[in-house]
Amino acid sequence: MLGILEVYPNASVCGPNMLDNLSQRLSRVVKTLRGHARLTEDNIQEALREVRLALLEADVALPVVKDFIAGVKEKAVGQEVISSLTPGQALVGVVHKELTALMGGAHQGLDLAAQPPAVILMAGLQGAGKTTTTGKLGKLLRERMKKKVLAVSTDVYRPAAIAQLQTVAGQAGIEFFPSDVAQKPLDIAKAALDYARRHYFDVLLVDTAGRLAIDEIMMAEIKDLHAGIKPIETLFVVDAMLGQDAVNTARAFNEALPLTGVVLTKLDGDARGGAALSVRQVTGKPLKFAGVGEKLSGLEEFHPERMASRILGMGDILGLVEEARRGVDEEKAKAFAQKLKSGKGFDLNDFKEQIGQMRKMGGMSALMDKLPAQFAQAAGQLQGGMEEKTVGRIEGIINSMTPAERSKPELLKASRKRRIAAGAGVSVQEVNRLLNQFEQTQKMMKQFSKGGMQKMMRSMKGMLPGLR
């Protein structure tokens, strides 16, 4: 047999990025749509195929995709195209709206209106993140809702699962009810419930072992568990990276247990999270929380419209805006805008300021995550983590300049550059590169102050392929 390198000469260099953004895809078919005043069954046929592919690439299950497309078609046909939009954009709008609607309206919180203790049962596949979510939920309940929380693990199968919850509970600052692998899950849960009742706990979190939906014995076990402790909330914990099989799993769990909500985990990964739609569609249960990050504070409310953007590969613009708002010092921003308006040039001080703000917003990588796929792709040639270093270097170079040089970059000639390079520990070429970049930015800023946003966007379109 041939070695893999012979069969695939580029074995270590993986293939092209398949994460094509929906609007990018649509722009390819949009030409055929141009000039139509309204969307009709004929003219959106091909565009809908692109929507279908985009959803499939995002791991939305095929049956769900089919239903969804049929729904969109119904909604879209006959829709007038507003003059400022292309038919493609109009269609994306319809798709996005539908997707958001399907994923549920406003955020739904936990229902704890039971005679205390309110019992919450966690269920899901192996490795979905149940134990971590239990800890996160405990922390949230304790800190934000001021509840007295007890956690118990009924996972008597996986080695050290109970110890894991114990540690996590300790980190979350909630109480842990010890259990033993020799006990039966139902007995453990009942003992914990009894303890919670006698010690006036508000909430009891019951973590369970991961199980396959087709494992009849294990599914019977969790059914018994549910019947025995009568939880007010039964949360289905789902990995956002799940593929087509999400429908089968969700259906099986939904049939076995009266689920009350879904928690989507590992949303900080780069999966498009189509599973969210599949699960929502199959179970009809609200998506209550989203797990992000390793830290126990990483449990957020679920935002349907953001999820819709993400599935479509349109980026989490709202999250970006929020983050930007948090990171940007408003007064500085105002002063900056004023400066631009007054016609004074954009100098290296401003350049450094901008970089500093970008850093505050969680660095380039965090920003990049939230950018729409098309931008992220354009920016994506840089290696992960590299950008952070580059930003640091740029700051270093600017810091090695005198104040006069910073406000008048045209002063910089060969000998000054040499001094700066030595001071920042870089080569003169790098200083030059920075100055080039600065000049480009300066040009952009000039356009910005003259012609406003539109002109700038147009010039950016030239720089970024596939943007329309």
Added chain:
Amino acid sequence: MFGFFKKSGKTSTPADQQTDAPIEPVAPPPAEQAPIAETAVPPATLDAAPAAAPPAPASQPAVKRSWADRLKAGLARTRNQLGGGLSSLFGRRKIDEDLLEELESTLLMADCGIDATQHLIDQLRTRWKKDRLETADQLQQTLADGLVKMLAPLEQPLDVTTHKPFVIMLAGVNGSGKTTSIGKLAKWYQAQGKSVLLAAGDTFRAAAREQLQTWGERNGVAVIAQESGDPAAVMFDAVNAARARGIDVVLADTAGRLPTQLHLMEEIAKVRRVINKADPSAPHEVLLVLDSNIGQNALMQVKAFDKAIGVTGLVLTKLDGTAKGGVVAAISRQCPKPLRFIGVGEGIDDLQPFKAREFVDALFLPATQNQR
């Protein structure tokens, strides 16, 4: 602002190549490996046989078949979905565009991904037109062959005899089954008469070390662990300990991480570097553990981990569920890495080398034979 994306893109290329350089998959001579694999299966099953004597009629062929059986049992649901779906499609009618579309749906639902699916369907369409295939079941063979051809390059068993100690590093996203796979791998190599050492490199997740230690106890294998601390340090110790004790195989666990967490990806790159410091030829194998439930994101995972630590092989876990693992086809098309092992069950013996033909055959068995 976007100006310096482009520029820094250029500056990063050399670094790219640097990380890529040591990746060179150590293509093991498969011919040598095959007999080892075959002789190794019986001991593993014999171990279990005396304990659970009744079900296995202890004749030679029965033992020989057991791996295939286990695979079939594990893949039964996959087959119900894919094969079952397929055979009901195949038998009944003439080939037309509708049939092709249904085939396309079935492949897509197996997580094969759009690219691989379209490739396979295009192949079928050409054959149908060119060879004037008449009935649907003629297409079945064509599709099976197409799949085997697509997956065959991934079938490269791992040869651990090239170095001693042979250091295998495992990586993957959270919950993909790394630690569980390590336990199974330890058993697998023990059954081949190798001495094994485990390195508890997951110093982040609560009780991950205990989980590995429990596995170690069950297998009678030493586990090198530290009270919290730096995972790289654990690895360094483990490699040195293995050399001192004359161990054959070192299995190095790492904490699960999502590729988007750049600091963690840097951390794992460091772990790899430190292993390399402890033994200049190590790690001899970098395995990425993939959960077969994961959809197209598996591709991104392969790419991201490859970039960070130079993946040389894959392990596909949790194939005993309803997930199809069709994403392997997508991986084979877009960023092929040898698929060293597949996990088809919860039992400690349920991790086995990947065989493309068996994998595809198991998928294509008629639904009626799924009972086992």
